[in-house]
Amino acid sequence: GPLAVTVSGLREVSDGYVPVRGAAAGAADTPLDLDSRAAAVRIDGAVGRTNLSMRAATWEEDRGSGLAGTRANASGHSLSAAVAQAPTADGYGWRLQAWRIDSDLANSSVSVSADRSSTTPANDQYKTPATGWGLNAALRRRVSDFAGGRLEWEVGADARFNEGQTNEFFSNPTGAGFARGRRAGGETSVGGAYVDGSWTGGDWLFAGGLRLDRWENSDGFRNEYTLATGAVLLDETDPDRSGEVVSARLAARRDLGGGYAARAAAYSGFRPATLNELHRPFRVGNDITEANAGLTPETLKGVETGLAFDRDGVRWGATVFWNRIDDAIVNVTLGAGPATFPRAGFVPAGGVLRQRQNAGTIDAWGVELTGAANLTPALSLNGAVSWTDATVDGGASAPQLTGLRPAQAPEWSATAGLDWRLSSALTLALAARYESRRFDDDLNSRTLAGAVTLDARAEWALDARTTLWLAADNLFDTDVEVSQTGNGVAGYGPPRTASIGLRLSY
Template identity: 50%
Template sequence: MPLPQTEVAAVVVEAPRLPPLAGEAVFSARQIDLADLARAPRLDAALKTVPGVSLFRRTGSDGANPTIQGISLRSIAPSGAGRALVTLNGTPVNDPFGGWVIWSSLPVEGLSGVKIVRGAGAGAYGAGALTGVIALEERRLGQGQSSISAGMGSFGWKRLAGVGGGDGLTLVAAVESSDGYRPVRGPSAGRVDTPTKFNSASISGQIDANLGSARAAIRLGGYEERRGAGLLGANSEAKGADLAFTLAEIDERSGWRLQAWVKKSDLSNGSVAVAVGRALATPAADQYSTPALGYGFNAALQGRGEVWSWEAGVDARLATGRAFERFRFQNGVFTRGRESGGETAIGGIYLDLSRSSGPLLLAGGVRLDEWRQEGAVRIERDLATGVLTLDNPARDNSGTTPTGRLGVRWSFREDAWLRAATYVGFRPPTLNELHRPFRVGNDVTEANPALTPETLYGGEFGIGGSGFGDWSLTIFQNRIKDPVTNVTVGVGPRTFPIAGFIPAGGALRMRQNAGEIEASGVEAELRRSYGAVRLDLAGAYTRARVDGGGTIPQLTGKRPAQAPRLTITGGLNWEASPRLTLSTNARYESDRFEDDLNTRILPASVGVDVRAEWRLGERASVYAAVENVADTDIVVGQTGDGVSSFAAPRSFRLGLSLR
């Protein structure tokens, strides 16, 4: 029997943001709406329904170390720092020290939607948007729009999240915990292999108000998470806070926006060396504090006409941070201490134009950025005596980088269009890449303060329409110049300068600007409804190859690490009755390589999730979900001695939502 309809007065709370220019339609974009977000267990899981979107590894944020939670698009060359810019209400979310994203700080309940723009982002997006932009928009609550959700499931998983407020105030809070799963399972597992336990909490508050004819918003948020890496003694803790202020005035023909933000973060991260047979784990490094501060501003002026529209702006981002560590574990104690870090600054100006004339839409933009890397510190001391063992400062570095984009879209029918675009974007290295070495098991990766920005040159051609559902097909060609790559320098057992001893089964890598990466591919998407059933199909094929040139010839012809050729996603959502909704999502990924030399293969994987939701009333529902329903062994990593680690096995969740 149909549920009774209850009339609720609509209260619209407008965000202080400029509307997108019409020219945005010439570039490749995908929208994830509120309903799709609500069905996902985590934000990164919702993003992975889009082909080519992935964290550095296949591991979800429920089991991944914070330092490998950077996100990239199009499988061109995934990186722990991420090669996509993530923004929330227009301000950067990426960590000021490492570029990764703490996904637990962004509960899906607090978001109204996500826009994914593929291809290098010039214009207002600027630095960091090398392979694209993931723009998150936060919910603004009207009166009576609060909600709460609670869930529990396998491996001791528990979660509670709520959104409340009204009349311009929005509060979002979430807590989550899990006993975790064991990444290394089966005959390879040893005494050192432990569950990926996880605890997190986040809270944010936002106030929207009118200041004369302008609209203002102030947002304050904070988060903390603790997790185990799946190895005895390897644990991490991340915490941070952010503050943003936005002021904007918008009318039918013009508008302006001022925005300032500050983001503070800290990370502690322990790593261990694993003995042969995995019976013993010895502390390798204790990164006990990584205080970092990022801050910046942006200003924009916009004009919109029937034919021409434009936006001009200026922005700046600055970051400073240090990593404090203890390492070289001997006779039961750490014997060395390290301080590393520095400062980075980026400032730019941009101009975007678009022209709409009947079925033809033209758009273009230019941008000029100046970047600086300075104040480098790399000091190591003997902890017992305080004697300085290494003082390795680096010269300051700076440069100017012009970027831009140009596109055209032709609606040759009311329900079909053609488009073409070309673009240039760049990503400066993070403080983490420049200054901090790290260790995973027996593998060590050295920092490189001489790194320079990566630059992407690309073009694409697309066709799409809405006559047979919403569909699109895009062919793209991209080239990344000077990509930051973890390049293998040697293997253990051996002692290396600066890095020290690398044990058997381990490898020493160093971050380097490794030549170029050529990537070409095709993307296809279809969304179609058949009555109460909605079908989503999408696929992406990327052929990526490294050209190491004369400096790193051993990488020439290799596929970038962690870059699969083919990704296919599918989703089915069936409103079986006014009360019951059934949905399923599947993701196939072809094989990928663990390392830059393409010696460790991670096999192809398939993951299928299912979910059933039952509406108890107009404002309440319960759900049951199964992730990895076939209990597939999805390989996410492989050590130098051939031990594989896996993503989460089959897991169950039950939950309740009140709206």
């Protein structure tokens, strides 16, 4: 019939794993346990040529944070609706969309003793409500015969609005209880208009777009006070900031025959600072990161070119690219503990103070190679490798970063996979991933070792509607470093994890 209803639900419970392992671990190190639940309903319908879709969802997730005395709870719900008509042959179409998301987060953090035997409460962000909403409207057109090819275009406008604040207790110098409270927050918005189109004719495809956006950060504030008396210690009102950004893209692809195709593209874009980056400080162990209400959007420009092949079950691609991010938003190290800093307060030994800043530019260029082959109707292989040379130029704002590599950006990464359909019912799969060493911080002082992991999966189709599956992630139980403290204690990703499941389709 004309109406379709989809209902989904999720419940996931895990005892988790301890991220700090081996001789470095102490009584302060606890599991990353998880209790997650979500539900959603979606309704799709049609009236003539007009399609309508509505969706509502809710979720809540409770996590252990890996240190005694810390937890995080995130919850929220969302509503969205869209109504549209697809363009007819040589005709018009249109689309209207609207959405809203309400969320909240409670997150506690602690300072850790030097021997990791104990923790002391350091911060309790007990309520961080946030709301985001937006809308989009577009007019679409398709012309089947334009300059010897087919033209499709869209013009439209969209807008996104966000507001939120953090409410927290902090400052616990004696371990007897929090001494101060903090409220901080504000609003952000981005609104823009755009035109987007593509033309296909013969062996050619051209695509491009142009948009103008206006961004604004407004109503920012930060208020700190003593819990005992309510005396105001800090009362700031951030100046409103706004600006306009023009972004564009242009790309071309040509079919060269024999399975080969060449392509090239140039593009630009931007990312405004989030409410978290503007207003919400956070803490991980003894490391503190301060917000910065003065952030402006980071902008991107780039070019790339590539060659691809697809014929007789063999596919490969090669791409060379260059990107530059200006006014990159980076967590910049300001100092190390033990020391007391303005606004942030006391930073313990082994910890550092960072602040989000527009820290100059990041230049990155590199090569990406991908490939896949169907060796037999039942056996296929795939793989990819990328090499990226990325360098920061901190300029006058952060000269100490000049010549360094961005945090969490490996130079080399590679994947490889195998899919083997042994029978109509049984399928086996292997997937390997490699990442070279990378740095956990902006100063490149905390090095994370490279690692190779292997995942395996088997699926058995019991009948047309029932599938039994068995999976093992990180099959060889490799230690994958994902973080490091100032005194060299590494945090690791998930160990070997086995799971079994049953999938029912009706």
